[in-house]
Amino acid sequence: MTDNMIGDIPYFYAPNICASLTLPLDEAKHAFKVLRLDVGADILVTDGNGKLFSAKIVNKSFKEQNLSDLKLVHTSPQMLPRLEVAIAPTKNIDRIEWALEKLTEIGMTRFSLVITEHTIRRRVNMERLERIVVSAMKQSEKLRTVELNIFTSLKEYLSQLAYEGRYIGYCADIFEKKELKDAFVPGLDNSFLIGPEGDFTREEVELAISYGFNPVSLGSERLRTETAGIYVGILHHILN
Structure with a gap:
């Protein structure tokens, strides 16, 4: 079976x-x-x-x-390489719930919510998110659930991270960046960090870079937060 x-x-x-x-x-x-x-x-x-x-x-x-x-x-074996999508909660939580559902169906190991400087929504019903994960897991007939986390600051999130592949999606042009599809290294456990609706601050990007994150672009189109999460989830599977 x-x-x-x-x-x-x-x-x-x-x-x-x-x-x-x-x-x-x-x-x-x-x-x-x-x-x-x-x-x-x-x-x-x-x-x-x-x-x-x-x-x-x-x-x-x-x-x-x-x-x-x-x-x-x-x-069922563990999905390898492992995939984490770390994302700042959006003001409209329905958008994050939709992204979580779709990423669970696509295949993901960890989903982390990270409160950043520009994050508007700072409280999230994690029990509801757990129910969404379980429903999506069952609907797609998977045998592994998704690890859910919430971190109250970017530094708290960065301090616990273990995955080797690290990418931060950043819209501004202050830092040199490549398109994700060109910067991506196949075969690694990957964490993709997606910012809030107002983007990361310069200081937050500098902090992420100090923890080994590579600033990347997700293409010429400006994507909404939840769309960016779906994009990197799909790209992770395609390029692996």
Whole structure:
């Protein structure tokens, strides 16, 4: 069985499935109230870390163990090279939610929100974003969820970064930059840093450069924040 062979069998996400043999509350409600699955029904469950299990519903409890006969049926390898899109939240959060959904479908390892000097929106409902990731993962029949992060400053984000390939999309012409497709080095785990609607400040770009980021252009067209995120996600896959 492969990631796209789930077919018509009901498919759920339960990160602690091996320890609990229980669907999380939201997933249990969907199984029992929306899909109206009965005791004895066969389902598929992913832990979000690449493992797909078959299981059987033993009761319709929302609080107690409700599954049995758990069997590993498929393991999906980690996406390599890994991809992170780090992006400043937009004033209209719907745009970020849309980008997160599409990037999850395309394939991404990490999605980080970074509060910058020009960021207008500084509070984000991370639980809602988690639900969007889970929904997109299930809709596209993936077995790995996306790691979500939020950082209160650019320096906080830069200080924890481990990926070797580092690119910062920057609109102004203060710093020398290449087009991303020309600067891109295939085969590396990549982080793409996308700024807010008002762009990064000069000091922020200088700070990112000091952490090994390469200033890049995303082409001749000026892209909206969420469009830039989609663009780099697709380009990462094409060039790898």
